[in-house]
Amino acid sequence: MNELKNKKILIVDDEKELLKLTKEILQSEGFFNIYTAENCEEALNIILNQRIALALLDIMLPDGDGFSLFREIRKFSAVPVIFLTARGEADDKIHGLGLGADDYIVKPFLTKELVLRITALLRRTYLRNQESAGFYVGHRYVDFETASVKFGDKEKTFTPKEFILLKKLYENKNKIVTNDALCMAAWGDGYYGYENTLMVHIRRLREKTEETPSEPKHIITVKGIGYKLVTENE
């Protein structure tokens, strides 16, 4: 986890107070390699000369807008970018994410939210392999490498669709994932027409992951809405 804390983070905002505040917040969370820039030019210079791991970009800047700055950055760098902006309109959000930004935070934000999003993006980008090695459901271990579940000396493999569904549930563990989101992940389509298919796949998943598939303890049905993966052992 600590290897995330020394990642270089660049904050670009024309408001000095906010720059200072955001820097302090991140420093208090243990991030110590913080760079700040007040305009596009400074930002580009820093990204060119430092190995920046993540950039927070404001959209309204004195010498240009964050969207075009983002396009400039993308010409030479694949650094993960979060737009941090005072423009709350849905259009801007769609535009920002449509350009290929990784996240979009609207001001004012809560400290907790900002730190969570930055950590999540860093983890997604840099700790993917370590993180996604596998997880425990009860006493059974789901191995992402082999797409299988191990318990005792037994091992059962998942079909590709089952594995996609399980991963989707795992990415949102302890939260409800709607039937629609599951079907979109597995079949690229809405829930309508896949009602039985989804049910059958969930049943097969339970047969592999649950001690007593008829009384599931981990893949919980939320009636009418979707399913929830409950893991005790993290």
Add this chain to the structure above:
Amino acid sequence: MSKIKNSNKTAIKIFICFILTASTVATILLGINFFGFAVISSNTNDAQEKTPKSILKSVSQSITFTGETFELNDKTIIPSDNWCILIDENGNIIWSENKPSDIPERYSINDIAGMTRWFLNDYPVYIRTEDYGLFILGIPKNAVGKYDMEYSMKWFDTLPKRILIILLINIILASLLACIFGASLYRRLKEVTGGINDLRKERNVKLNEKGLFKELSKSINETSSAIERKNAALAVRDNARSNWIAGISHDIRTPLAIVIGNSETLESSDELSEANRKRAVIITAQSIKIKKLIEDLNLISSLEYDMQPNKKKIVWMCPLIRRITSNIINSGILDNINDYEIELNLADEKAAVSADEALLERAIFNLINNSIVHNKNGCRIEISEYINNSTVNIIISDNGSGVPNAVIENITEIPKSAHGLGLPMAYKIINVHGGKMTAVNNNGFTVKIKLPLEK
């Protein structure tokens, strides 16, 4: 599509009215002409000073019998080009005046009967009988034409029926003629009524300014451009206002971010006393309230002016309801999740509406959230959905304590303050999507939404 039909209907109505009036007028005129002609023509006969009949009458009155011959005292009674004879019962002329030479002296019964056809040697003749003889007045040849006419009584019996038939034929003929002459009128009428309908829909109208409806078309065109100018001015103003609001909310966001960030830092600061840390907590909480207000500012102002959603697309209701519900449960806004039970009964997966998804999501979220905030000690919330008669029905009901009646009464009005905004906002959103929303306290609180089904 239906509007075009409507404008046609109006034009057809006016057109039919026109044809009926025209044929009625034509038929009435026909009747007036017929009877009027009869009256006038008989009057002109009487008005003539000397008709053959009156001459004969004067002759019979002024002629005197001298014992042997008849004498006419005033010879001027008979015009110079007329002639007159008197025949006794044996057929002999016993008196004559101006008698042409080609008029015979004696008359047999056959000759007399022949004269009933009113001609004697091609002279038109008129007859008057007296007890002493028969007067015959002749006028110049070819002066008048005489025709024999006969009518059977049966003819008179069937006359009303035939008059009726003739009238009917007349009406039909008049209608046909009116149709032919009115075809172009109908076309113009259709244009004009279509223009007026477009005007009502505030669509741009540009009618041809010529013909019968020239002035009318001109007025309609002018009204249309006036409406267009007004709407453009309104749009400019609305746009300026929403830009202003967007600018304000933008400008507030950054300072507020600084306030929240700093107050959150103070909340966890070890240097502050417990009491002062609590003050920081209050600052954060209040700032978050301001944040929510700013987020709603644009939405509220546009809803207040019933602005139409401009980002409409097909929205599938069931996935939307599932997503909203799961978001509510996942977000942890239910303080004690076990006190709440949310049940979904979604009957028709095919339910789709044309809507701004973000707005619709907001409306349904507000309604579910309303049940949660009005029942802090928990409740059962049921969300049903079904299709009925091309309408998507969504019913959100809880078994909680309901809401104050004043809230239900004022559901159509966006409140002046941000308090109690949830229900009116949902109401407005459903309304601008062409739907209906009703709310009642019924062993809890029940909201019914009807939205037009998109096929």
